[in-house]
Amino acid sequence: MANEKFAYAPAPESRAIVDLAPSYGLFIDGEFADAADGTVFKTVSPSSEEVLAEVARAGEADVDRAVKAARKAFGSWGALPGAERGKYLFRIARILQERSRELAVLETLDNGKPIRETRDVDLPLVAAHFFYYAGWADKLAYAGYGPDPRPLGVAGQVIPWNFPLLMLAWKIAPALAAGNTVVLKPAETTPLSALFFADVCRQAGLPRGVVNILPGYGDAGAALVAHPDVDKVAFTGSTQVGRAIARTVAGTRKKVTLELGGKAANIVFDDAPVDQAVEGIVNGIFFNQGHVCCAGSRLLVQESVQEEVLDALRRRMSTLRVGDPLDKNTDVGAINSAEQLARITELAEAGEAEGAQRWAPACELPTSGYWFAPTLFTGVTQAHRIAREEIFGPVLSVLTFRTPAEAVEKANNTPYGLSAGIWTEKGSRILSMASKLRAGVVWANTFNKFDPTSPFGGYKESGYGREGGRHGLEAYLDV
Amino acid sequence: MSSVVPAFGPDAPARLAGLADVTASDAALRRFLHGLPGVDAVGLEARAAGLGTRSIKTTAKAYAIDLAISMIDLTTLEGSDTPGKVRALCAKGRRPDPTDPGTPHVAAICVYPDMVAVAREALGEGSGISVASVATAFPAGRVALPVKLADTADAVAAGADEIDMVIDRGAFLSGRYMEVFEEIRAVKQACVRKDETAAHLKVIFENGELSTYDNIRRCSWLAMLAGADFIKTSTGKVAVNATPANTLLMLEAVRDFREAVGVQVGVKPAGGIRTSKDAIKYLVMVNETLGDDWLSPEWFRFGASSLLNDLLMQRQKLSTGRYSGPDYVTVD
Amino acid sequence: MSDKSEQQRLSVFKTYKLYVGGKFPRSESGRVYEVTDSKGGTWLANAPLSSRKDARDAVVAARKAVPGWSGATAYNRGQVLYRVAEMLEGRREQFAREVADAEGLSKSKAAAAVDAAVDRWVWYAGWTDKIAQVVGGANPVAGPFFNLSTPEPTGVVAVLAPQDSSLLGLVSVLAPVIATGNAAVVVAAERAPLPALSFGEVLASSDVPAGVVNILSGRTAELSAPLAAHQDVNGLDLTGAPADLAADLEAAAADTLKRVRRPSAEVWTNDPGTSRLTSWLETKTVWHPIGV
Known part of the structure; x- marks a missing residue:
């Protein structure tokens, strides 16, 4: 576009x-x-x-x-x-x-x-x-x-x-x-x-x-x-x-x-409201440069809609505006410190080395300061470091699943348990998934919502x- | 899709014929429309509101204001319309700001069918401004099909370049999708002139009556499958007209339709867009949902009347640095 | 019938065994230890001296039971727990004798302790389908969202049963763990494990699914260390931890961020409140948009 x-x-x-x-x-x-x-x-x-x-x-x-x-x-x-x-x-x-x-x-x-x-x-x-x-x-x-x-x-x-x-x-x-x-x-x-x-x-x-x-x-x-x-x-x-x-x-x-920490799974089913799911994925991992403990850093997408969702996600990522944090139109700002940037860089390199495919939209990053482009890894498996370790940066690891049971198993297969996301138009499936996911906050058809009245924790x-x-x-x- | 063709182009029917199976029967059409992804209302509205917080300043604002002016279907759709009123509107459309000839003209003058000839004559040749006419018993559409077709043919014969039809919301809401589909096709046929060129067809949904976002997405696909050149939110005659959210949804629909079929369709929000700030929010949505390909009057319109003066005042403010007032723009 | 010895029948001793995964195994180590009465004089029985491996097996059994038990309806859990109370009630005399021996209580005091244990169990049985309403609820967030917090079981909880109250103390720490849908691995009071081991028989003859409760006897210090460090244990109740070990056990539990309940002086006949229930509950908050 x-x-x-x-x-x-x-x-x-x-x-x-x-x-x-x-x-x-x-x-x-x-x-x-x-x-x-x-x-x-x-x-x-x-x-x-x-x-x-x-x-x-x-x-x-x-x-x-x-x-x-x-x-x-x-x-x-x-x-x-x-x-x-x-x-x-x-x-x-x-x-x-x-x-x-x-x-x-x-x-x-x-x-x-x-x-x-x-x-x-x-x-x-x-x-x-x-x-x-x-x-x-x-x-x-x-x-x-x-x-x-x-x-x-x-x-x-x-x-x-x-x-x-x-x-x-x-x-x-x-x-x-x-x-x-x-x-x-x-x-x-x-x-x-x-x-x-x-x-x-x-x-x-x-x-x-x-x-x-x-x-x-x-x-x-x-x-x-x-x-x-x-x-x-x-x-x-x-x-x-x-x-x-x-x-x-x-x-x-x-x-x-x-x-x-957290390594939240954001689970997208084949009957998800796709446009809103893509917004939720983007908000889940690129909000605050991914410096969010409850970030939806693992996208679990149902195999049957993988391409459709990823195409839409890449298109959407291409419109993210990275740059001067004080500019009112900036969507993604600077990485908080050189140390954090080094950690993100190291894990992203590990992702590539372990065989996942790396993609980022073309975006010009400022020459001074600490920056990392919004990044997508596909072909990630549960065994990859980028699927297990908290990156705490704008890096999304994409995994796939075939059945709800597989989604639950993969989502819960982590020592963390802070948050999770579910995207489906089927009400009973939402409630079933929500009860099976071992996480303190479950966002269904939304993500990264906070409120003082709403208990948060892992x-x-x-x-x-x-x-x-x-x-x-x-x-x-x-x- | 190797290439994209405009919905009004000669190649479009062949592309649409590729989807003949989904419009082969009422059941097939229903299955297709109900198989479209659902819309989460809160998420959609949040995205539209988020885009509404973009801060458009200086050069970008100047660009957006001129673009918005050039996209206006300057409209009068009142029982009290007279030839005099329509002529005044045409003059305004051609030269929106008499003090600044650099001001772009509007896209179209939008009137009732009986005023088409007046508008045609008032605009003359070579104005670059289209005459758009509502038809099919606008705004309710509650007449028999032959009357709708006659209404359309009459407007086209009188010189309309564009026809804004209303769909049968009753049929749509009671699930008679095929009926709505066939009616759009028939009206599209009625837009064809003797020389085989055709007036562009805008299909008005009346989103406020369709009531749910799922319906709006289904209706968008239905209209596009039936050959709509533009899809349009509303008549401006009901309580809920264009909103950022329902327009965003229609932008997503034309995007997905082009992706799937290779046919590009335009979008026209109408009713309730009164300020430059509002208009710029819509342009931001177009920019970030569809990009450059839709950022022209050929593909995006505003159905509006009072919006123009606000855009003109903002335009004057940008060029002079002073805030303008209503006495410095012309009343229609 | 003149000879006194002819009148005395030789009693049948009971072999006390562990209760793990719904079965009654001996310790895999083959070890036992002598259990005497509270005065330390009279031999009562040999109890299995469980090993680290027994602890490991118990955790495996408990983990296996978690999905079924935590997924059972709260009503069902309440029914099952109430059935346990019924079974316990039917064996009051046996337990009164065991408690009297274990704790050196008079017959009447031991009987009162058993009655209190039955009543305590009934109290917790009634909590299964109420705690969610008491500690969960709707949160009025500022936006178009349905938002609900509900308690969920933590998972596998290792419980060091109190050393001072062999039955009432035991049920007071165990019942809240399983009432909330967790599975338990219990280390019985080291010097007075017999009521706990017998309680395993009560559980087995109720409808408690295998593995929901696992009871080990042995050296608390030996068993608590592997349980505190075990990566598949989610919670650790240090109520019966030896004073000199509690801090180390808590530190070991820190490695996997277990939920830890520290030892504290308790009067077992007091109103227990809800804190032992909430100790083993997580709060899950689910959001969903509200829109047509």
Whole structure:
């Protein structure tokens, strides 16, 4: 399909709305501070490799100070009537809505994801999440966890770089609603939106020490998880780190929830609504550059419609617009870091070496920054690395099946169990498949939908505990 | 498919004859139409809404505005229409913005059959603007077939270049697909002039009455199999007319039809498209669903009237940098 | 009938066996160990001293049972569980004797413990078709989508039965595992395994499908390590774990991210609440568009 006549002019979102300081500190006990050892690191924009700011790097001493601040704040925060806690959260939700464009641009700058997504997906969900849990704060007695469920205390939270502010919201909103205080470590490649969130807390008048933000690396995360005065650990990230955390907290009283990796099957039957299925496949794997734990990274397509679906998919992929994340028409942005790009590249090369056929639409990638074209592998088998390992990038592995039973068997043939997709017009088949797939979220005739009321989390090695909905409160209550 | 032919071209009937088996009987046609992939309403609407968030600026906007103007079937379909009103519309269509001769003219003037001769005369020779006429007892279509055919033949004889027919929605909804198919074929035949050239046939579904997206997809294929040169969303006379979603679905249908049969069919959304912003959203859908091949008045039209003035105001804004107002474009 | 010894009948001893895959095997190792009464004096019986391989076989049997049991209707599971209570009720006297020996309880206290165990089992039997309504439900998402969360069994759960309560404790940890549709591999109380092994006979004479419950006796430390590390075990109940081993077992379970229930002091006669049910449930959330 030629698209030459109607070429879209650049439509860049203005970055003037974001007032970036040259350097940022740790946010502890309501104040920004340098790291105890004075260490800093740089955060860059993955689409240009431009240094955005210098950020204090938390170490063990800072973790200790932050946990102490959170512990001190817990005394009064946990004792505050739920209605008052709720009002703080409502304030935060409203300020996030007011500042959503600023935060969207900031997130796009620091993460590399398209402004279209931060503006239309991340930020609306962030505000909605706070709004949702705000309402729970004074209704905990009705949540099904007993007449007077108590908070746990200090929550140590470690979040990934793929949805920095949204993952923050998933962690902080239920924690505060339940009456806990938090120490949160954002990912080292995306610390900025969490630090701006600290300013949102300031505007909301949140008491000191209730929220503490510690930008840093894995060592800070490990120190936080291991800190003896942390009562609750919440982590979203890789299965490998999740295992290490589960080992660290073994034998302690710490409550843990883990939201880890995935290798979701997106199953397309021969009676699927093809155009919508293709949209769902594209959204499933190319949304957020495939940096999504629940990404539909394995397409299982029924053999009888394989060609038809793949033709339509290739055609659709050819219209994906890859490039400047701040351009409002960009569909696929930058890979978050050089390290991640190297991992995607390595796995894609392994796919080729193992004999799968690689295809990508012709697209011009920018010369600076980290980029990977939307890529399709056909002729993939269950034994290939690209069918088993989480790539966490815009790479789709296509496998085929002949019968529903075979689809279930292949879909479940993974240690992961986070999400799955089903595309068929037959209602009873949807329900049958949905009950047989071992995954925490099943999207039927849709994909990658999220909502604060909807519990999210995995089976098997995709982790345990649920975030979102009434279920999401359990992780932060002493029940 | 080695090559693509236009639906109005001489090779199209032979291509369609290749699918004679699916239109051989009512049962065969039903099986075929009901075998088309289903449409998930939420997914379709989400895709249309997603394309609606494209940000079309500067040069792209200028291109889109001029293209949209050139695709307009400038329409008046009122009981109160007079020759004077139609002449004014023709003048507007030829020179939409008197202050800027660089403004493209519209694609067609769309009128009732009894106004075809007036429009024909008002446009004169060589205007490059077609006369389109609704026919077949537009908008309800509730007359006997011979009357529909006479209505069509009359409009063609009066000089219509294009005929916008309505299908029998009653027959379609009660599952009498063959009847609808045969009727379209008969009207297509009635479009043939004495010199064996033919007026182009646009087939109006009235999507609002077909009610479901599955019906719209089936109707699209039915009309294309019957020889439609264009498929058109609606009459503009019911509550639900063209929507981004139902138009996107029809764009997907013409895309798939060309892929399968090698015959290219045009699409015309009509009714409810009033602003430049709306029009640009439709053009984005055409661009990203069908690409360059459909980005011309030959293959895509807007059935509209008030849209033109909004496009003109936006056009003036782009060239002068100032916002325009309704007093700076002409009323019809 | 003058001789006293003529009046005494020589009793028939029972050979206690494991309960694995619906059968009653001896340990593949051929080992047994002496079980004495709670005071440590009187020999009661020899119990199989299960090996790592017995644990492995039990996991295989449990895994095989998962599809059928988790796929059974909740009503059916409730019926089957209730049948277990009926069978247990019919053997109250036997269990009262075994519990009294095992725990050093008076006859009346042991009988009360057995009654409590029957009642506990009945309580859980009634939960099978209610827990989904209590912990699942519709989620009002902001969009045209049907969205429903339902609980599903985790899969195979390894249970270290409490050491302090040989029957009431056992049923209190086992019933919630299978009521929710999981299959269990139970390591019986190390020093008091006989009620648990006899309970296997109750299960076998009920309608519990083979492999849904597998009961091992032996050294908890020896059996718990391979179960905690087993890649095909989804959940681990450490209730009866030796205090010095619990942390290591939890760490071993971390490798495959098993759901772990840590040991905690429990009063077995208290209202158990629902937490032992939800410990072995996953929440599955299904989305579907709403459109015509």
